[in-house]
Amino acid sequence: MVSGVDPCLPQVYNEVACQYATQHQGYYYGGMWYHHVYAMPFIYYHNGYSGYVGGGGRVRSLGAGAYEPHIGSGARTTVVRGGFGGIGGARGFSGS
Numbered sequence: 001m002v003s004g005v006d007p008c009l010p011q012v013y014n015e016v017a018c019q020y021a022t023q024h025q026g027y028y029y030g031g032m033w034y035h036h037v038y039a040m041p042f043i044y045y046h047n048g049y050s051g052y053v054g055g056g057g058r059v060r061s062l063g064a065g066a067y068e069p070h071i072g073s074g075a076r077t078t079v080v081r082g083g084f085g086g087i088g089g090a091r092g093f094s095g096s
Helices: 015-024 042-054
Strands: 026-029 032-035
């Protein structure tokens, strides 16, 4: 079975997409919707990512469009208000 790449995984972490995923119990990847139940709040996954990077872990950027829905492809659309904004504002980790 093919599945998307969870934006909350430390190896491919995407802050905006992870927050969206935890709030909506799923994420878009490659224009497709993947339902996923997150047992913990967003901050848990953010802290896990921070610890991973702090311990020398490397993050692979999947590009800004990886977690966007493809409008017109039959993908589910969702309106996001507040927080970091819509999934279209996703950015990869650029270091500090």
